[in-house]
Each structure stands twice: as structure tokens, then as C-alpha cells.
Amino acid sequence: MNKTDSVARESRPAANSTAHSTPHSSESPALLPPVDVIEDAGGITLFADLPGVPRDRLDVHIDGDMLIIEGEMGLEMPKDMEAVHVEVNLPRYRRVFTLSKELDPGRLSAELKQGVLKVHIHKAEHAKPRRIQVSG
Amino acid sequence: MDFSLFPRDLFAELDRLQRQVQQAFEVSPSIRGFARGGFPALNVASTPQSAEIYAFAPGLNPASIEVQLERGVLSISGERKEDRPADEARASVHVKERFAGRFHRVITLSDDLDPEVVRANYREGVLHISIQRQQAAQPRRIQVN
Numbered sequence: 001m002n003k004t005d006s007v008a009r010e011s012r013p014a015a016n017s018t019a020h021s022t023p024h025s026s027e028s029p030a031l032l033p034p035v036d037v038i039e040d041a042g043g044i045t046l047f048a049d050l051p052g053v054p055r056d057r058l059d060v061h062i063d064g065d066m067l068i069i070e071g072e073m074g075l076e077m078p079k080d081m082e083a084v085h086v087e088v089n090l091p092r093y094r095r096v097f098t099l100s101k102e103l104d105p106g107r108l109s110a111e112l113k114q115g116v117l118k119v120h121i122h123k124a125e126h127a128k129p130r131r132i133q134v135s136g
Numbered sequence: 137m138d139f140s141l142f143p144r145d146l147f148a149e150l151d152r153l154q155r156q157v158q159q160a161f162e163v164s165p166s167i168r169g170f171a172r173g174g175f176p177a178l179n180v181a182s183t184p185q186s187a188e189i190y191a192f193a194p195g196l197n198p199a200s201i202e203v204q205l206e207r208g209v210l211s212i213s214g215e216r217k218e219d220r221p222a223d224e225a226r227a228s229v230h231v232k233e234r235f236a237g238r239f240h241r242v243i244t245l246s247d248d249l250d251p252e253v254v255r256a257n258y259r260e261g262v263l264h265i266s267i268q269r270q271q272a273a274q275p276r277r278i279q280v281n
Contacts, residue, residue, distance in 0.1 A: 034233035036219065038228055047219050049234055051146070051176075051192040051261035075262060076192065078183050085243075089193055109262040115194025117259015 030094035033069070043122040044103060050093050051115035058112055060119060062105040067097040069117065102126075175235040176212065176263070178243060185271050187245050187267045194261030195219070201263060208247040212263065213240040 036047040041087045050052035050058065052073035059070040099105060099121065176193035182212045191212050193201070220238040245267070253268035 006233040029181075034235070035231055036229065036234050038227050038229050044230075049194045049233060049261070054260055072261070073262075075264075078186070078188060081181040081188060082183070082184045083179070083181045084187075085178065088190075090180050093266040105161070114196060114258075115192075116219070128255040 028092065029090055029125070030070070030092045031088070031090050031094045033071075033095055035095065041123075043107075043120060044120045046097070046117075046118070046121075048093075048095065048116065048117040050117050051118075052088075052091075053093065053112070054113065055112050058117065060108075060110045060117070062099070062108065065099050065101075065105075067099055067105075067108075067119070068094075069096075069119070069122070070094045071117075137209055139237045142183075144163070160266075164190070173258065174241055175216070180245070182246070185269055187249055189243070189245075189265040189267075190228065191241070191263040191265070192261065193258075196263075198258035198263075201258065201264075203265060205245075205251045205254060205267065207250070208245050208249060209242060210245055210265070210267075211240065211242045212265075213238070215239070249252070250260060267272075 012087045031109040032052050034050045035049075038045045038047075046067075048069055050069075053071035053074050054074045057072040057074055059068075061068050072094045073093075075091075101119045102123050105121065108116060108119065110119045112118075175192040178192070179190040181188045181190075189210065193212075193214070193216070195216060196214060201212065205212045215238045216236055238243075246269075248265045248269050249266075250270045254265065256263065256265045258264075
């Protein structure tokens with residue numbers, strides 16, 4: 001996959017909605033959570049919808065230049081339950097992004113609130129925007 | 137052939153193909169839909185005593201979710217605000233896939249449910265609604281005049 005993209009471009013999985021796996025992950029199929037990615041002068045903010053994932057089953061980590069988001073749902077369900085209609089058919093989420101070089105993976109913060117994960121990655125100091133004078 | 141901005145955008149072609157396949161194979165069991173892809177996504181299950189509905193609606197204030205049950209029709213509505221960056225004017229949005237705005241989903245449930253015995257709670261972005269079934273009505277003898 002193209003890892004030279006300038007922003008936190010996603011390492012795209014195959015065209016189906018289950019994420020692919022890297023050598024470091026479990027092989028089990030997972031849902032691909034929808035995300036918003038917003039960049040400002042200080043860095044990149046990523047929001048991901050992970051409904052049903054409690055904090056202790058969320059795993060956000062950096063592996064090389066990859067940002068890996070994994071979460072397992074912890075829904076309480078009655079034992080004798082029979083599914084009638086299912087739109088969410090897997091109990092876990094997974095999505096992988098390739099980080100570009102100007103981001104500083106050491107300065108990453110993540111918070112999970114009501115099923116929404118917010119990850120902020122700072123830009124390395126040398127990569128902050130500078131205004132370039134155009135002459136002529 | 138659909139228009140592709142970049143003729144060799146293989147991923148766009150695969151996405152389109154997948155949507156077409158999905159549309160071709162999915163059936164709607166009810167006139168109200170159960171249409172897929174709406175917000176919030178819904179799972180519905182039943183037990184001998186109750187109907188269990190799970191709405192996957194992350195990032196809401198639980199007090200703002202409206203849930204109504206009327207004659208076996210359950211409706212869930214509310215609004216999800218966009219998460220905006222602090223410095224909006226100077227920010228650029230690279231990816232925007234998450235739902236924002238008002239939502240309203242309606243599902244038809246079986247008609248033996250008791251609208252008086254409903255529990256709804258919102259945890260980790262999932263709204264779980266549990267509706268008890270009515271006590272089985274005693275068989276009654278009907279008088280023929």
C-alpha cells in the first residue's frame with residue numbers, strides 16, 4: 001500500500017467492509033468503523049465511531065508508521081436471545097492508518113466517550129507550517 | 137459504466153461494485169424498511185419474555201434521545217452534532233464518514249409487547265431498549281348470541 005501519502009492516509013483494506021490484518025494482529029474479521037480526520041496547524045485529530053466498546057477493550061497503538069485502532073464490544077445480552085434483524089454482525093472493530101513523517105507518534109492522546117474515540121497526534125515541531133514568501 | 141474521476145481508481149470501482157451487490161441481495165421484510173446503512177444501526181432480537189433492541193448511536197447525550205413506542209411501532213430519534221475542531225477556520229477535513237445531523241428510525245415490532253414495561257439505557261454509545269411481552273391473555277369463552 002502507498003505509505004508516502006502526506007496526511008494520515010488510511011491503509012485501505014480490500015473492498016469489503018471487514019478490515020485486513022497485519023502480521024501483528026489477530027486474524028479475526030472485524031467491522032471497519034467510520035472516521036473523521038481533521039488536520040490543523042498543530043496536528044491531526046481523528047474521530048472514530050466504536051459503539052459498544054468499553055475502555056478496557058479498546059486498543060490504540062502505533063506500530064512503525066501505522067496507527068492501529070482495535071476494539072471489542074462488551075454488550076450485555078440475555079442468554080435466550082434469538083436474532084430477528086442484524087445490521088451490526090461482528091463484535092469487534094479494527095482500522096489501520098499509515099502516518100506520514102511529519103507526525104510525531106510519541107505525542108499521541110486518545111479519549112473514548114460514549115462510543116466515540118478521539119485521537120490527536122501532534123505534528124513534529126519542524127513540520128509546523130511556515131509561511132513562504134512568494135516573490136515576483 | 138459509472139463515471140470515475142480517475143479511470144484507474146480501482147478502490148472506487150470495487151466500492152461501487154460492492155454496493156451494487158449489496159443492493160441486489162438484500163430484502164426488506166417490512167414496509168417500514170429495516171433499511172440498512174441508516175443511523176443508528178439497529179440489531180433486534182427476541183426472547184420468550186421480551187424484545188431486545190440495540191441501537192448503535194455513539195456520541196449522544198442520553199437525555200436528547202427520543203424513544204417512542206406506539207402499537208408495536210418503535211421510533212428512535214435525535215440529533216448528532218458534528219465534532220468540529222477548535223480552530224475551525226484553519227482546519228482541513230481529510231476524511232468525513234461519520235454521520236452528523238438529525239436521525240429518525242422506525243421499526244415494527246410484534247404486537248404482543250407491553251408499552252408499560254420498557255427499559256432503555258445508553259452505555260458506551262449503544263442504546264439498549266428492552267420491552268416486555270404482555271402476559272399471555274387467558275383463554276376466554278366468547279358468548280354467542
